[in-house]
Amino acid sequence: MTGEQALYAATVADVAEPDSVLLPGHDVPLGRWTTVRRLLPHRQRRLIGAWCFVDHFGPDDVTGRPGMQVPPHPHTGLQTVTWLVDGVVEHRDSLGSHQLVTPGQLNLMTSGHGIAHAEYTPDDHPAGMHGLQLWVALPDETRHGPARFEHHAGLPVRQLGDARVTVVVGRLGDAESPARVDTPLLGAEVLFDGPGGARLPADPAFEYGMLAMDGAATVAGTDLHPGSLLYLGTGRTEIPVDASRPARLFLLGGAPFEEPLVMWWNFVGRSHEEIVEARADWTAGRRFGAVSGCAADPLPAPEMPSVRLKPRDRHGRSG
Template sequence: MSNTEAHPVEPSCGGPSQTGPPPAVEVLTAREVPLGGPRAMTVRRTLPQRARTLIGAWCFADHYGPDDVSRTGGMDVAPHPHTGLQTVSWLFGGEIEHRDSLGSHAFVRPGELNLMTGGHGISHTEVSTPRTTLLHGVQLWVALPDEHRAAPRDFQHYAPAPVPLDGGAARVFLGTLAGATSPVPTFTPLLGAELSVDPGATVRLEADPHFEHGLLVDTGDIRFDGTPLAPAEMGYAAPGRTTLTVTNAGPDAARLVLLGGPPFGEEIVMWWNFVGRTHDDIVQAREDWMKGTRFGEVQGYDGAPLPAPELPNAPLKPRGRAR
């Protein structure tokens, strides 16, 4: 998915991990962002924001739907570039057709991971299919560490089986949780899982104390380590926890996405669809995209590529990691 904002934020983050006892869960509220087009579907963005720009290496989180595509037109994101990151597509409902400049042609379906590595540069398209009536899911980005941010283009698909939990279930699409491990390789330690929690149930999960975690609520009346979270909110838990407790106080099953990883120890600059280390990295990536170099071509999409927004007048400045 592309960041289609005309004036994208330019966070830079990094720094040491939390020391001492972990604080209470921090509640991150989403802001609504239109995803382009005359009948733009709206996404709810919890990362990046001024309060927090990274959770582990997770640097971007959009939550959308259930979106009636007959009313909004659904998703139709023209060819656009990425550098220095991986995109993670995860659906709850509907179907998206993916094409990229590696030559991949795949369909994103509920409960199936599609992970694309941009590295030095890739371009892709995302279009909801004609058989989709309701579109519902999340789009996530992972920042690549400096030694791997020019990694070759890659595309991975994985359909994790549900793992039963006491009070719910999990689908682990990246990393390890509740005894299940995803075979999909990552460049930094990561956790990504869809959780379901039964009505009135509490799920307790063993946690790596070196990880920070984010819990994004899709549905449910949730308490995350005792902190209330409403749908579309994300709860942030600092490192130091060995257990995560998720309670669904509502009358229906809850659905959530759990993200995690050790604090990302490098400063990054993120602007539009690019992750770099300096202002000049971003300038070069934008120039290469507008010249039609570096990112390759997407075959099979009927339409022009997205133009890059104009860069701000001032140099892109670091935005410190919340501590």
């Protein structure tokens, strides 16, 4: 048994409910200066609703360091969600968008058929850096559409029990984010300033997952700490959360996404041929446009793997 397999076996044994799975993340370097904990996709769970990619970065002290530096790179077939709890990130894209995102604000970019963007920490930045970078898979009816960028400085906030809940994407109870969604979806920050509990309303048709950004909590009977993602399945009408100390959690949810996906590098498609075409277009300077105002050279696409890429469903099964 490898170290990763031993960790997975240990965490699964600690799960309180049979439909839940505690998924350990792993560290991935993001450029030269930033390391993230990748929580999704996972070998045991590829999606939660249409959420297909979850990176948690920080908390890091970036005093005297450049922080996040991600040069221009392409995307297809997805939305990017940038959510900060500390620091600042500057976004530029090939639509001409230029936007700072700070804690409590949302940057949402819809790639459609193709877009390029860069994200970096400005030279004059705070000492801390902490947040999430997430992807949402677009359904077939909209994934070939035009690219878009949205910035939302104000998002709905509700007090649910002892938790302050910010609805970042989608709807929770009577609170709905203004951000665009193309499938039934939810993303919400759940903040406890001290010990307390909450029962979060849930849609039985949704599957859910929860991660801890800071602190720890017991979610549906399972202890949750930073570094893991708790998959909660479907069929719930509420999600009980209890914290013995201050904690910051993030809730993901959505209707199960049934379209098989091919995910490779920065592309989400449906076939090997689509990925090959997207890579060729990026390499040739087609489709994605240029990111103005960014001095960094665009990221070169890696070489395609030697084996054919196969579409996989939300359980990881190949088609």
